[in-house]
Amino acid sequence: MRPLLLSCLLLALAPAASAAEAARPYRSPQEILDASPAAHWRSPDPDNLLYMELGGGRVIIELAPAFAPAHVANIRTLAREGFWDGTSIYRVQDNFVAQFGDVDGEDPDKARPLGSALRKLPAEFQRDAAGLDFQPLPDPDGWAPQTGFAEGFHAGRDPAAGKAWMAHCYGVVGAARNAEDDSSIGAELYVIIGQSPRQLDRNITQVGRVLRGMELLSALPRGPEPMGFYDNPALRTPIRAIRMASQVAEAERTPLQVLRTDSQTFRDVVEARRNRVDGFYKRPAGHIDLCNISVPVRTPPLD
Amino acid sequence: MRPLLLSCLLLALAPAASAAEAARPYRSPQEILDASPAAHWRSPDPDNLLYMELGGGRVIIELAPAFAPAHVANIRTLAREGFWDGTSIYRVQDNFVAQFGDVDGEDPDKARPLGSALRKLPAEFQRDAAGLDFQPLPDPDGWAPQTGFAEGFHAGRDPAAGKAWMAHCYGVVGAARNAEDDSSIGAELYVIIGQSPRQLDRNITQVGRVLRGMELLSALPRGPEPMGFYDNPALRTPIRAIRMASQVAEAERTPLQVLRTDSQTFRDVVEARRNRVDGFYKRPAGHIDLCNISVPVRTPPLD
Numbered sequence: 001m002r003p004l005l006l007s008c009l010l011l012a013l014a015p016a017a018s019a020a021e022a023a024r025p026y027r028s029p030q031e032i033l034d035a036s037p038a039a040h041w042r043s044p045d046p047d048n049l050l051y052m053e054l055g056g057g058r059v060i061i062e063l064a065p066a067f068a069p070a071h072v073a074n075i076r077t078l079a080r081e082g083f084w085d086g087t088s089i090y091r092v093q094d095n096f097v098a099q100f101g102d103v104d105g106e107d108p109d110k111a112r113p114l115g116s117a118l119r120k121l122p123a124e125f126q127r128d129a130a131g132l133d134f135q136p137l138p139d140p141d142g143w144a145p146q147t148g149f150a151e152g153f154h155a156g157r158d159p160a161a162g163k164a165w166m167a168h169c170y171g172v173v174g175a176a177r178n179a180e181d182d183s184s185i186g187a188e189l190y191v192i193i194g195q196s197p198r199q200l201d202r203n204i205t206q207v208g209r210v211l212r213g214m215e216l217l218s219a220l221p222r223g224p225e226p227m228g229f230y231d232n233p234a235l236r237t238p239i240r241a242i243r244m245a246s247q248v249a250e251a252e253r254t255p256l257q258v259l260r261t262d263s264q265t266f267r268d269v270v271e272a273r274r275n276r277v278d279g280f281y282k283r284p285a286g287h288i289d290l291c292n293i294s295v296p297v298r299t300p301p302l303d
Numbered sequence: 304m305r306p307l308l309l310s311c312l313l314l315a316l317a318p319a320a321s322a323a324e325a326a327r328p329y330r331s332p333q334e335i336l337d338a339s340p341a342a343h344w345r346s347p348d349p350d351n352l353l354y355m356e357l358g359g360g361r362v363i364i365e366l367a368p369a370f371a372p373a374h375v376a377n378i379r380t381l382a383r384e385g386f387w388d389g390t391s392i393y394r395v396q397d398n399f400v401a402q403f404g405d406v407d408g409e410d411p412d413k414a415r416p417l418g419s420a421l422r423k424l425p426a427e428f429q430r431d432a433a434g435l436d437f438q439p440l441p442d443p444d445g446w447a448p449q450t451g452f453a454e455g456f457h458a459g460r461d462p463a464a465g466k467a468w469m470a471h472c473y474g475v476v477g478a479a480r481n482a483e484d485d486s487s488i489g490a491e492l493y494v495i496i497g498q499s500p501r502q503l504d505r506n507i508t509q510v511g512r513v514l515r516g517m518e519l520l521s522a523l524p525r526g527p528e529p530m531g532f533y534d535n536p537a538l539r540t541p542i543r544a545i546r547m548a549s550q551v552a553e554a555e556r557t558p559l560q561v562l563r564t565d566s567q568t569f570r571d572v573v574e575a576r577r578n579r580v581d582g583f584y585k586r587p588a589g590h591i592d593l594c595n596i597s598v599p600v601r602t603p604p605l606d
Binding site for chain 2: 012092094095111126139140141142143166169170171179183195196199202214215218219222279280281282283285286287288289291294
């Protein structure tokens with residue numbers, strides 16, 4: 001045994017702090033997950049899952065058609081037509097993003113054909129809050145009037161403006177653009193690999209979130225050029241293929257389930273993280289930020 | 304040219320939003336830094352700098368004796384006596400920490416000798432706010448009554464309790480401990496490599512912050528075992544040596560300067576990041592979180 005950060009290991013001993021919870025012994029997030037009913041988990045639609053195949057393994061991205069329907073439709077087209085096969089991760093900037101796609105995308109002589117994908121899309125920075133089942137978090141957040149989850153994604157909401165949007169948290173996938181709002185088409189994508197750059201919220205179209213394989217992106221060597229680009233092509237990470245899960249034979253799909261953010265299990269996990277009561281934490285925070293919450297993903301149990 | 308996140312590249316065109324700033328054209332953080340007077344930069348004391356020598360290069364950590372005097376004193380002793388030479392980075396957990404030191408530290412048969420370092424230290428989770436020049440940020444933060452900077456470090460402060468502490472932001476270095484508050488001695492250290500785990504604030508003694516070389520820690524392969532440990536010793540990253548800069552011949556030191564957090568230049572950079580007014584940002588956030596601010600570090604100019 002060596003000195004650890006024991007936060008994940010210690011069993012809960014003391015009762016929770018709040019009066020409402022006082023009668024119930026504290027359960028760790030893992031204990032809550034272990035006791036969760038099957039109905040609190042969902043299996044993402046294979047038509048919303050992107051499989052990015054790297055030499056080191058598979059990155060699985062869940063797309064968010066509820067937030068960026070035009071971009072998601074274009075991404076589905078690009079994946080189905082093999083647009084990204086043989087492209088690369090060409091930018092990794094420390095504490096910021098890993099970005100991938102066609103590094104020559106803006107060079108008319110060298111750009112890959114976009115096939116039947118659209119060349120122009122509307123900006124989808126936010127959407128109407130109406131019609132969205134938004135599950136707010138208890139704590140205030142200086143970045144947005146409200147934060148919470150919707151459709152399983154980290155989100156912000158402005159009740160006065162009647163708008164909602166995806167939040168730039170760790171693992172979120174956005175559509176890189178140039179200066180114009182509507183200059184993204186979903187061909188060049190980035191994944192957040194550091195402290196959440198929430199100043200980008202409502203400034204870029206976000207299209208989804210990594211469910212599995214973050215360590216294949218976050219541990220890549222940082223690009224030596226400004227903003228993390230690799231001018232030397234040999235340093236880029238090759239992308240063997242990106243496919244919709246629905247294109248992949250069932251036997252080759254990765255079985256996984258995501259905890260429903262509208263479930264009591266999820267609310268309990270968030271609360272157990274807001275106020276950690278165990279042998280390690282001496283001072284429970286009584287607070288959690290949106291981007292400190294990761295939505296649990298699991299391999300479906302066998303029974 | 305390929306689609307970029309242009310945030311760092313575009314020149315400022317529009318005037319800043321607030322009335323007080325209306326007369327002055329917006330300047331990007333880089334423009335502000337380029338115009339900064341020499342007096343706004345400081346050269347850290349070589350007796351507060353740790354050089355960690357890895358195969359890939361040097362990681363430079365600034366220690367924080369104002370927050371953790373006993374731990375910093377012990378770390379100086381350990382470095383001067385070569386305690387870490389030949390140890391390893393034995394844990395890298397995605398979106399959390401890279402941890403290093405003596406992996407056998409708790410095995411009495413295999414632990415390295417601690418030399419003249421102390422075997423027991425007080426917990427230094429927080430300190431009296433009195434006597435600390437605390438520079439508060441303008442925005443509220445749900446994690447602490449106040450956040451800001453002190454002695455160049457990201458910090459929280461509770462005026463009612465009269466206490467201040469270092470905040471767990473990207474690059475901050477903490478002293479791993481077991482369940483007991485006072486079970487850390489500074490021999491096992493961790494560096495935050497992901498979303499700021501602010502729930503650890505006031506729960507662990509923090510000892511400093513990485514000034515240079517974060518990419519040598521953040522891009523390491525994640526440990527396959529739970530909590531990011533590498534049980535296979537071959538996967539650990541060897542540490543050639545850790546030395547105080549003051550032990551290293553002047554010719555082999557890394558020249559660097561850190562922007563003073565009590566300078567007008569720093570305040571201007573923070574404000575320029577709170578409200579980005581350039582061709583890329585369509586909606587300035589009007590907000591910044593403590594851990595979204597990195598304190599600029601530079602190689603001293605030649606003139």
